[in-house]
Amino acid sequence: MDKNQKLELIWSAIRKAYPKRKLVFNDGDPDSQVMIIGEAPGQDEERQGKPFVGRAGKLMTGTLEALGWKRSDFYISNIVKYRPSDELGKNRTPTDDEIGKFRPAIEKEIAVVDPKLIVLVGRVAMAGMGLSGSMGENRGRIIEKDGRKFLITYHPAAILRNINWEPQFREDLGKIRELV
């Protein structure tokens, strides 16, 4: 079985568990050495069925391109595969319970892709993968856990809110080149 077939098995289990949800799975190259993991899709991602295609995703893609990469050089995914929304239909942060339910699937996804480096964007992705510490402490750091290498950086939506953090975001993503 190739990687896409193995991933398809994970997606079909998730589809079965969430038959009524609009689900957003992966994008990019399952053979990439670099996997980028975010928290959950937003409205644009839900509409297009792909992770990181809205405003924040475009900022992340633009930063990677400025560093000489193409989006398709990476494997991109989220921990939670549906858009968490509140009573008004607005995006909200996934709960610990939601993250816990999706954790086994993302672990399997990581095992299939088997990347050399996992880039965790944002606090939710970091905590969701079981890494402790604050974003202030961890951003720009490379953390090894369970035989995997993680690079931590800000969520691109945080850069949209505070453009002063853009140089650090760029500097963090610039480390990918040294690590693969």
Ligand code: URA
């Ligand atoms: N934010 C995320 O964490 N993931 C997406 O796919 C889009 C926005």
